[in-house]
Amino acid sequence: MREVAVIGVGMTKFGELWDMSLRDLFVEAALGAMKGAGTDSIDSIYVGNMSGGQFVGQEHLGPLMADHLGLGGVPATRVESACASGGMALRSAYLEVASGMSDLVLASGVEKMNDGADVTGVLATASDQEEEVYYGVTFPGLYAMIARAHMEKYGTTEEDMSWVSVKAHRNGAKNPHAQFRRVMSLEDVLTSSVVAEPLRLLHCSPVTDGGAAMVLCPLDRAHEFTDKPVKILASGAATSSLTLADRADPADLDVVELSGNRAYEMAGVTAEDIDVAEVHDCFAIAEICCYEALGFVEKGFGKDAAREGITDLGGKIPVNVSGGLKSKGHPVGATGIAQAVTIIEQLRGEGGEVQVEGAKIGLAQNMGGSGASSVVHIFQGV
Amino acid sequence: MREVAVIGVGMTKFGELWDMSLRDLFVEAALGAMKGAGTDSIDSIYVGNMSGGQFVGQEHLGPLMADHLGLGGVPATRVESACASGGMALRSAYLEVASGMSDLVLASGVEKMNDGADVTGVLATASDQEEEVYYGVTFPGLYAMIARAHMEKYGTTEEDMSWVSVKAHRNGAKNPHAQFRRVMSLEDVLTSSVVAEPLRLLHCSPVTDGGAAMVLCPLDRAHEFTDKPVKILASGAATSSLTLADRADPADLDVVELSGNRAYEMAGVTAEDIDVAEVHDCFAIAEICCYEALGFVEKGFGKDAAREGITDLGGKIPVNVSGGLKSKGHPVGATGIAQAVTIIEQLRGEGGEVQVEGAKIGLAQNMGGSGASSVVHIFQGV
Numbered sequence: 001m002r003e004v005a006v007i008g009v010g011m012t013k014f015g016e017l018w019d020m021s022l023r024d025l026f027v028e029a030a031l032g033a034m035k036g037a038g039t040d041s042i043d044s045i046y047v048g049n050m051s052g053g054q055f056v057g058q059e060h061l062g063p064l065m066a067d068h069l070g071l072g073g074v075p076a077t078r079v080e081s082a083c084a085s086g087g088m089a090l091r092s093a094y095l096e097v098a099s100g101m102s103d104l105v106l107a108s109g110v111e112k113m114n115d116g117a118d119v120t121g122v123l124a125t126a127s128d129q130e131e132e133v134y135y136g137v138t139f140p141g142l143y144a145m146i147a148r149a150h151m152e153k154y155g156t157t158e159e160d161m162s163w164v165s166v167k168a169h170r171n172g173a174k175n176p177h178a179q180f181r182r183v184m185s186l187e188d189v190l191t192s193s194v195v196a197e198p199l200r201l202l203h204c205s206p207v208t209d210g211g212a213a214m215v216l217c218p219l220d221r222a223h224e225f226t227d228k229p230v231k232i233l234a235s236g237a238a239t240s241s242l243t244l245a246d247r248a249d250p251a252d253l254d255v256v257e258l259s260g261n262r263a264y265e266m267a268g269v270t271a272e273d274i275d276v277a278e279v280h281d282c283f284a285i286a287e288i289c290c291y292e293a294l295g296f297v298e299k300g301f302g303k304d305a306a307r308e309g310i311t312d313l314g315g316k317i318p319v320n321v322s323g324g325l326k327s328k329g330h331p332v333g334a335t336g337i338a339q340a341v342t343i344i345e346q347l348r349g350e351g352g353e354v355q356v357e358g359a360k361i362g363l364a365q366n367m368g369g370s371g372a373s374s375v376v377h378i379f380q381g382v
Numbered sequence: 383m384r385e386v387a388v389i390g391v392g393m394t395k396f397g398e399l400w401d402m403s404l405r406d407l408f409v410e411a412a413l414g415a416m417k418g419a420g421t422d423s424i425d426s427i428y429v430g431n432m433s434g435g436q437f438v439g440q441e442h443l444g445p446l447m448a449d450h451l452g453l454g455g456v457p458a459t460r461v462e463s464a465c466a467s468g469g470m471a472l473r474s475a476y477l478e479v480a481s482g483m484s485d486l487v488l489a490s491g492v493e494k495m496n497d498g499a500d501v502t503g504v505l506a507t508a509s510d511q512e513e514e515v516y517y518g519v520t521f522p523g524l525y526a527m528i529a530r531a532h533m534e535k536y537g538t539t540e541e542d543m544s545w546v547s548v549k550a551h552r553n554g555a556k557n558p559h560a561q562f563r564r565v566m567s568l569e570d571v572l573t574s575s576v577v578a579e580p581l582r583l584l585h586c587s588p589v590t591d592g593g594a595a596m597v598l599c600p601l602d603r604a605h606e607f608t609d610k611p612v613k614i615l616a617s618g619a620a621t622s623s624l625t626l627a628d629r630a631d632p633a634d635l636d637v638v639e640l641s642g643n644r645a646y647e648m649a650g651v652t653a654e655d656i657d658v659a660e661v662h663d664c665f666a667i668a669e670i671c672c673y674e675a676l677g678f679v680e681k682g683f684g685k686d687a688a689r690e691g692i693t694d695l696g697g698k699i700p701v702n703v704s705g706g707l708k709s710k711g712h713p714v715g716a717t718g719i720a721q722a723v724t725i726i727e728q729l730r731g732e733g734g735e736v737q738v739e740g741a742k743i744g745l746a747q748n749m750g751g752s753g754a755s756s757v758v759h760i761f762q763g764v
Contacts, residue, residue: 001482021512044619053436053507057515060464060508063621063637063754067628073640075619076755077470078462082442088459092474099481100383101617125435126442130403133439235483237426237457239445246449255445258455372445373458 001098003219005229005382008037009341011212014329015179020209022056022112026065029211029334030108037215037225043102045069045076048089048109049333052078054122056115065108082126083282085109086212086336087366087375091235094377097216108213109338111331119207123332126369128243139282140204142244142370144196147285149251151198153300158198160303161284162189165202165326167306168281171313172323174353177338179208179329203284208329212337214344219382228348231382233361236263237375244370253286253371256293260365263376264295271295274317275359276346278339280367280374281324290365291319294376313354321346321354336366340377347381383480385601387611387764390419391723393594396711397561402591404438404494408447411593411716412490419597419607425484427451427458430471430491431715434460436504438497447490464508465664467491468594468718469748469757473617476759479598490595491720493713501589505714508751510625521664522578522586524626524752529580529667531633535682540580542685543666544571547584547708549688550663553695554705556735559720561590561711585666590711594719596726601764610730615743615760618645624754635668635753638675642747645758646677653677656699657741658728660721662749662756663706672747673701676758695736703728703736718748722759729763 010032012025020028026047034040047065052058062076079089086109093107113119124138132142150156166186172178184202192201215225222229238258244250264270271294279294281287288302296317297305305311311319322328322342325335343362345351351359360381367374392414394407402410408429416422429447434440444458461471468491475489495501506520514524532538548568554560566584574583597607604611620640626632646652653676661676663669670684678699679687687693693701704710704724707717725744727733733741742763749756 051435051441053433053504054441056511057507058511059433059436059462060624060751060754062463062470063751064510064624066621067623067625067754072623073620073637075757076621077474077619080441080460080462081444088444092459092477095474095477095481095483098483099477101477101480122435125439128446129438129440237459238455239448239458241449241454242442242446243449255455369442369445372442372449375457 002100004094004097004216004232005219005222006214006344007217007222007225007229008033008215009344010036011177011338011341012210013177014208014210014331016114017209022052022058022110023064023068025112025209025211026108026110027068029213030069030106033213033215039104039225041104042071042074042106043104044096045074045106046089046093047078048085048336049078050080050082050085050111051122055117056112081373082368083332084336084366084368084373084375085333090337090340090377091237091375093216094232094235097218103217103221105216106213107216107337109334109336110211111333112209113207113331114209131243140196140199143283143285144199145244146250147198150285153251154303156303160307161203162186163306164284164287165189167312168320168324168326171321171354172327175323175328178323178327179206180327199283205282205325205330208331210329210331210334212334212341214337214341229382230344230347231380233378233380234263234266235377236266239373240371242369242372253289253293255371255374256290256365259374259376260294263378267378269361273361274363275361276321276356277317277319277363278322278342279319279365281320281326282330294365318356339364339366343379347379384482386476386479386598386614387601387604388596388726389599389604389607389611390415390597391726392418393559393720393723394592395559396590396592396713398496399591404434404440404492405446405450407494407591407593408490408492409450411595412451412488415595415597421486421607423486424453424456424488425486426478427456427488428471428475429460430467430718431460432462432464432467432493433504437499438494463755464750465714466718466748466750466755466757467715472719472722472759473619473757475598476614476617479600485599485603487598488595489598489719491716491718492593493715494591495589495713496591513625522581525665525667526578526581527626528632532667535633536685538685542689543585544568545688546666546669547571549694550702550706550708553703553736554709557705557710560705560709561588562709581665587664587707587712590713592711592713592716594716594723596719596723611764612726612729613762613764615762616645616648617759618648619757621755622753624751626752635671635675637753637756638672638747641756641758642676645760649760651743655743656745657743658703658738659699659701659745660704660724661701661747663702663708664712676747700738721746721748725761729761
């Protein structure tokens with residue numbers, strides 16, 4: 001396989017962007033990435049998107065986006081793996097460059113969620129229609145069950161989850177792209193309204209519009225485009241049952257562990273080597289599970305990490321310095337790329353107020369459904 | 383790039399399959415391909431699907447299908463490019479094997495269209511929501527405009543288009559997987575009801591449920607699995623504007639020509655070298671345009687090809703020996719894989735009643751929308 005580098009990144013503001021359409025979001029992010037890479041030429045485009053069809057009545061995003069970017073003719077396709085669509089689009093772009101088929105490949109993700117659709121209903125189609133949706137459960141309910149299982153097995157509390165949200169907002173308040181740039185106190189979180197017990201409003205990521213993009217090229221060409229290329233050390237992907245009830249233990253996100261272990265093996269590193277990470281905190285409990293599944297802490301100690309500052313800026317392994325899905329926002333198809341954008345910026349030393357000093361190796365983990373798909377990328381500044 | 387071979391293929395019956403769900407269709411096709419390849423082991427799965435979300439309320443098909451195939455854990459993702467979703471899934475699988483990331487990769491396509499959804503409305507979301515759908519046009523209308531432009535430019539007639547349908551049904555009547563195994567006369571076609579003038583019912587492909595799959599592996603391992611591997615010589619993809627009105631000339635499918643030329647160049651062959659082809663005849667006029675765009679005949683002579691037997695069995699270049707989308711059926715996400723299955727069978731000499739004698743090199747062309755995306759694969763028996 002050819003070695004692959006990221007040479008430019010871009011993303012929109014995340015939020016309720018009523019004046020921007022799906023195509024506008026893509027174009028702004030893509031142009032940012034191309035400007036960063038200093039290139040007008042792209043050989044192939046991947047668009048991560050969960051549900052343009054249901055959110056805004058638009059499938060077939062490949063040619064639409066290529067055309068609106070002024071790159072009609074260029075091969076372009078959409079990749080979907082629910083909320084892991086962005087991460088899987090990055091993986092597809094990585095494989096195309098690694099294969100030798102193309103040199104300059106745009107990996108992107110975009111979602112327009114605020115446009116009148118029944119968002120909770122659309123998101124539910126990422127769970128099992130026949131075994132879950134039909135019976136009325138939606139994602140807050142599914143993650144509430146994961147939280148209950150984690151509480152039962154490891155003694156995790158509402159307060160433990162709330163510290164994750166406090167950390168998210170503390171970091172997100174410093175992120176100019178974030179949807180909710182507001183510090184939240186422990187009391188704010190613990191007194192926010194209940195969505196699906198034990199999950200409260202401030203344990204849940206919001207509904208967001210946004211786009212993110214990056215340009216990949218062979219590592220041996222990267223210095224033609226940038227002084228600060230970042231190498232993709234590994235891409236690890238995995239699936240588990242779509243239905244939560246079919247998992248061996250809903251308290252552990254086995255799909256995250258499997259995808260992480262595949263990535264660690266490919267990169268030749270361990271959790272100890274990761275200097276900064278973005279993980280998929282669609283709900284606060286998910287971040288706690290990810291700490292454990294990725295080996296940042298031992299199983300059962302995820303609950304302590306945020307409270308004890310282990311995953312804070314300045315802690316042993318800073319996680320979600322962007323504010324995470326919770327504060328930055330979660331435009332589902334864009335999230336996986338946006339996570340990677342944050343890691344690239346960190347490894348270039350461009351993290352601004354949330355820069356992790358001396359960060360050399362970073363990890364981005366993106367998940368679909370209640371833990372049915374997960375993809376982990378590991379990056380290194382070169 | 384590593385050289386890649388197809389080592390096993392499978393597909394379901396195509397038709398109104400009221401007793402089979404989306405997941406059933408996938409599993410039957412995938413098991414057929416794995417049985418053909420003689421393997422229970424798969425490293426990665428791609429699922430081509432246009433709109434599980436809108437047709438049956440199910441996104442996130444990667445993990446769902448991996449799990450129902452008994453392969454939970456295996457990386458799996460969905461690829462979407464409207465009616466070219468299957469072809470783009472094959473391309474993604476090809477790139478993953480070519481890259482060296484994985485050895486045994488399942489490329490599949492599946493669509494469940496008969497399940498109560500507003501099929502015409504769902505399909506329309508593959509055209510431009512803001513510039514086409516909003517104004518009320520659907521695909522029969524878009525292809526009717528292409529037909530009118532072709533008639534105006536090249537003198538193509540309703541009868542010319544009808545000969546394409548007659549050929550499709552003559553071939554499809556011999557295909558045990560086909561939805562409509564019925565010979566149609568020229569009069570049948572010319573007297574069928576008008577759908578969107580000048581297109582009549584028998585110029586249009588039907589609404590179909592179905593699945594298709596194939597297993598890919600590195601060429602140098604292919605003989606471990608089969609005595610009759612088929613090499614993938616090339617994969618060429620392209621896009622054009624999603625909006626028909628934005629094309630330089632709606633009478634020519636420029637996207638097909640571009641994707642075809644990329645594939646010919648990669649394979650080091652020309653149209654003259656192709657012994658058998660499956661092209662995207664969603665409407666009879668599309669097949670005529672594809673003849674020209676792929677160089678099977680000169681521009682302006684596509685109208686004569688079916689009538690004069692050039693694309694018949696025994697003709698210079700037999701096209702759509704499977705019956706094509708018209709007679710075999712068009713489960714949109716599955717079509718691109720099903721076309722490739724037909725070509726693989728031909729190159730293995732397993733074409734049954736429609737075998738093209740001595741076929742060595744075959745081509746499959748799969749298109750999305752009104753010609754906004756196209757992907758061409760060229761295969762060779764080895």
